[in-house]
Amino acid sequence: MIDTAQVQPVSRHPKKKSAGARQHNLAGYLFLSPWLIGFFVFTLLPIVASFWLAFTDYNIFSAPKWIGLDNFQRMFFGDRRYWRSVRATLYYVFTAVPLRLIVALLIAMLLNKKHKLVSLYRAAYYAPSIVGGSVAVAVMWRQVWGGQNLGLINYILQAVGLPYVNWLANPRTAIWTLITLAAWQFGSPMLIFLAGLKQIPAELYEAASIDGAGGWDKFIKITLPMLSPVIFFNLVMQMISGFLVFTQAFLITGGRPLDSTLFYALYLYLRAFEVHEMGYGSAMAWILLLVIAFFTALVFKSSSAWVYYESGGLGE
Amino acid sequence: MSGTEMYTPAVPRGSKQTRDRLNAAIYHILVASSCFIMLYPILWMIASSLKPTSDIWTTTASLIPRSPTIEHYINGWAGFGTISFSTFYKNSLIYATVGTVAAVASSACVAYAFAKIRFVGRKFWFSLMLLTLMLPGQVLMIPQYIVFSKLGWINSFLPLLVPRFFGNAFFVFLIIQFMRGIPIELDEAAEIDGCSKIGIFFRITLPLIQPALITAAIFSFYWTWEDFLGPLLYLQDPHLYTVSLAIRSYSDPSAGTNWGSVFAMSSLSLAPVFAIFIIFQRYLVEGISTTGLKG
Numbered sequence: 060m061i062d063t064a065q066v067q068p069v070s071r072h073p074k075k076k077s078a079g080a081r082q083h084n085l086a087g088y089l090f091l092s093p094w095l096i097g098f099f100v101f102t103l104l105p106i107v108a109s110f111w112l113a114f115t116d117y118n119i120f121s122a123p124k125w126i127g128l129d130n131f132q133r134m135f136f137g138d139r140r141y142w143r144s145v146r147a148t149l150y151y152v153f154t155a156v157p158l159r160l161i162v163a164l165l166i167a168m169l170l171n172k173k174h175k176l177v178s179l180y181r182a183a184y185y186a187p188s189i190v191g192g193s194v195a196v197a198v199m200w201r202q203v204w205g206g207q208n209l210g211l212i213n214y215i216l217q218a219v220g221l222p223y224v225n226w227l228a229n230p231r232t233a234i235w236t237l238i239t240l241a242a243w244q245f246g247s248p249m250l251i252f253l254a255g256l257k258q259i260p261a262e263l264y265e266a267a268s269i270d271g272a273g274g275w276d277k278f279i280k281i282t283l284p285m286l287s288p289v290i291f292f293n294l295v296m297q298m299i300s301g302f303l304v305f306t307q308a309f310l311i312t313g314g315r316p317l318d319s320t321l322f323y324a325l326y327l328y329l330r331a332f333e334v335h336e337m338g339y340g341s342a343m344a345w346i347l348l349l350v351i352a353f354f355t356a357l358v359f360k361s362s363s364a365w366v367y368y369e370s371g372g373l374g375e
Numbered sequence: 376m377s378g379t380e381m382y383t384p385a386v387p388r389g390s391k392q393t394r395d396r397l398n399a400a401i402y403h404i405l406v407a408s409s410c411f412i413m414l415y416p417i418l419w420m421i422a423s424s425l426k427p428t429s430d431i432w433t434t435t436a437s438l439i440p441r442s443p444t445i446e447h448y449i450n451g452w453a454g455f456g457t458i459s460f461s462t463f464y465k466n467s468l469i470y471a472t473v474g475t476v477a478a479v480a481s482s483a484c485v486a487y488a489f490a491k492i493r494f495v496g497r498k499f500w501f502s503l504m505l506l507t508l509m510l511p512g513q514v515l516m517i518p519q520y521i522v523f524s525k526l527g528w529i530n531s532f533l534p535l536l537v538p539r540f541f542g543n544a545f546f547v548f549l550i551i552q553f554m555r556g557i558p559i560e561l562d563e564a565a566e567i568d569g570c571s572k573i574g575i576f577f578r579i580t581l582p583l584i585q586p587a588l589i590t591a592a593i594f595s596f597y598w599t600w601e602d603f604l605g606p607l608l609y610l611q612d613p614h615l616y617t618v619s620l621a622i623r624s625y626s627d628p629s630a631g632t633n634w635g636s637v638f639a640m641s642s643l644s645l646a647p648v649f650a651i652f653i654i655f656q657r658y659l660v661e662g663i664s665t666t667g668l669k670g
Contacts (some may be wrong), residue, residue: 086572087494094485094504097541101519102507108518119521169406176403182656183410187417189652189659193601194619195641198626199420202634211419214435243413250663303511306603310623327513332608337517344513351511 112341119335130342141343143318144326150234151322152301155241160293163245167252168282181253188246196240197310201227204236204311230319233312237320240307248293255289256282284367291366295358302351323347417645424448424638431634447635448643455624458613460640463621467600467644470532470617475595477539478546479588485542486550487576491562508544520608534609535602546591549662553587554580590662593655597648618644 088095113130117123134141166184170177190196203211204226213223226232263281272280283290305324308314314321314329327347331340418438423431424447426440434441452460488494489501523534557580565575581588603619610616616624622644626637652659 082572083492084494087488087492087497090484090488090492090572090576091494091500093481093540094542094544094547095500097481097538098503098507101538101541102510102515105515105518105522106510108521109514112517119524166409169402180406180410181660182652183414185660186649186652187413189597190417190601190645190648192598192603193645193648194603194622195420195644196417198622198637198641199416201626203416203419208432208634209435211416211435214432218436243416247663250660299509299511303513310603324513328604331517332520337521341514341517344511344517348511348514351509355509 109341109344112338113345114342115338116336117338119337123338126338130339131346133339134342134346140318140321140326144321144323147234147319147321148302148323151238151241151304152298155238156294156297156301158238158242159245159297160248160290162242163248163293164252164286164290166245167249167256170249170253171256181250184249185246188244191240191244191246192306194306194310197307200236200240200307201311227312228316230317233316234320236311237304237307240311241301241304248297251289251293252286255286259285287366288368291358291362295355298354298358299351302347302354420638421642424635424642426635428633428635431638447633447639450633451625451636451640451643454621456613458616460621460643462614463616463618464643466532466615467618470535470602470606471596471599473532473536474539474599475592477536478543478595479591481540481542482546482591483550483581483584483588484576486547486554487580489547490551490554491559491575491580492572504544504547508548516604516608523609529609530612530615531609532615535605543591543595546595549591550584550587553584557583586658586661589655590658593651593659594662596651600648 112123114125114127115123116126116129170181170184187196202208205213205228209217209223210226212226216223224232226236259282263285264277267277267281303324304322305328308320308322308325309328312320314325323343324347327340327343330336330343415438419436422438422440423435425443425445426434427442427444427446430441454460454462489497489504519534519538523529526533528534561579561583562575565579570578601619602617603623606617606620610620613624618640622637622641625640626632
């Protein structure tokens with residue numbers, strides 16, 4: 060969905076070179092300048108600095124000390140919390156992301172019809188997503204599962220005669236409070252799926268019906284392949300944001316219990332800003348970047364096997 | 376694949392109309408009830424904010440307060456210490472408004488360069504900009520924090536606002552997508568009439584891309600209003616707290632939390648978000664559907 064082809068040729072009548080071109084360059088860079096300055100000052104410079112910091116010991120109060128690969132050595136071989144954070148993050152990404160996408164697709168299919176109530180339904184399904192990142196919802200979600208009180212879910216469990224569960228104190232269940240929160244906020248992938256579903260020509264389904272195909276066949280043979288570019292896009296975007304999840308874990312579980320919800324971004328924050336290990340935090344950030352790049356590349360690589368483009372076809 | 380087909384009961388052929396009605400009824404009951412489950416936690420929070428303290432954890436699941444009260448809103452608004460909640464609300468409004476105007480204006484400017492002006496290096500910079508979309512903020516966070524703290528900008532809104540004046544790659548992309556739909560002939564006609572690029576941008580392009588600007592503004596407002604990590608890093612003085620930070624302090628376990636007030640202020644913090652959602656829903660839906668922006 061994002062590639063350089065998006066920038067189309069600007070003018071169909073190329074002006075005379077020299078004076079006109081120079082003027083275009085001048086105007087172009089004038090309008091580009093905010094981003095260009097911002098890119099160098101707030102992106103490129105920090106990237107270089109972060110890379111250098113990754114090889115230093117720096118607590119912001121005294122000068123950075125070059126320590127070579129010590130940060131990485133400590134990370135991989137000496138820091139057990141680091142590995143617990145890797146485990147929690149991967150567990151989250153591999154459960155929350157597929158769950159969110161499946162729910163999003165299911166609901167999008169339910170809403171892919173013409174009826175005056177559909178836009179109302181769509182708004183209701185989308186509503187949790189617009190407030191999803193807020194502190195208010197995180198605070199509320201903790202009270203849904205327990206917190207210092209019994210919590211909403213345990214109240215309902217008790218009301219129907221089931222035993223209550225201490226969701227947030229159990230290392231097995233605590234992470235699921237965050238996974239369910241992610242699954243609850245499926246609004247944006249749902250809207251993107253919905254837009255994709257509307258693009259599928261109705262004739263395909265009609266032809267399949269005449270051939271006697273049932274609902275499930277149509278889903279497997281038409282909907283999924285036709286939708287695969289959108290699934291691909293959603294998968295990449297949701298996966299990246301899954302690796303970076305911070306606020307909800309910070310507020311709802313704080314990484315507890317027993318580091319079972321200590322997500323990577325959360326541990327990085329604790330290292331860099333609570334104990335001021337800026338060098339170690341930078342090293343962690345670079346590994347995060349590499350891991351995300353690795354998984355994104357993996358999805359891109361695999362896409363030739365399952366993403367269908369109308370002009371080409373599967374596997375081309 | 377329409378949802379109703381899955382629930383087709385075996386009914387004789389003659390009564391097709393009855394069967395369709397039945398299907399439609401099942402569909403609407405299913406969808407409406409799952410909508411209710413979706414909204415239940417939010418409604419529960421609002422209902423709880425209106426219950427007397429003694430009822431919040433005793434009539435927990437109920438959405439209708441037995442004896443509604445607004446005491447939590449009054450207590451919550453009083454804030455903590457000497458700082459009232461209106462300070463936090465004001466801080467959030469300033470942060471979100473200034474941040475949004477800065478981000479959208481600068482992004483429109485940059486988008487115009489990419490979409491409408493042919494200059495040397497255009498493709499290169501565009502690819503680079505798209506690449507930055509993939510960059511995790513964590514990589515930039517630490518060096519930025521170090522620089523801002525050396526500049527003495529901690530405990531001010533400068534570290535949060537200044538970077539927003541330099542364009543946001545997401546919004547630039549969104550606005551470019553929209554500009555592509557405007558016929559280039561308009562620009563060319565104006566150019567022949569002697570209008571400069573700057574003139575074209577202000578007189579022709581800007582008025583035409585209003586829907587894209589509104590969409591970008593809504594997202595920007597949401598992201599800034601709900602921003603937590605930024606204020607957490609840079610704002611330590613309670614007078615500067617945004618609503619996000621204030622609610623977090625309210626719900627601090629060590630403070631003997633009054634859950635009614637927490638829920639009341641949380642509900643209030645969501646009010647502008649929902650108001651904008653209801654008014655501008657169309658822009659939001661289109662913005663996400665066409666560019667894949669996350670909400």
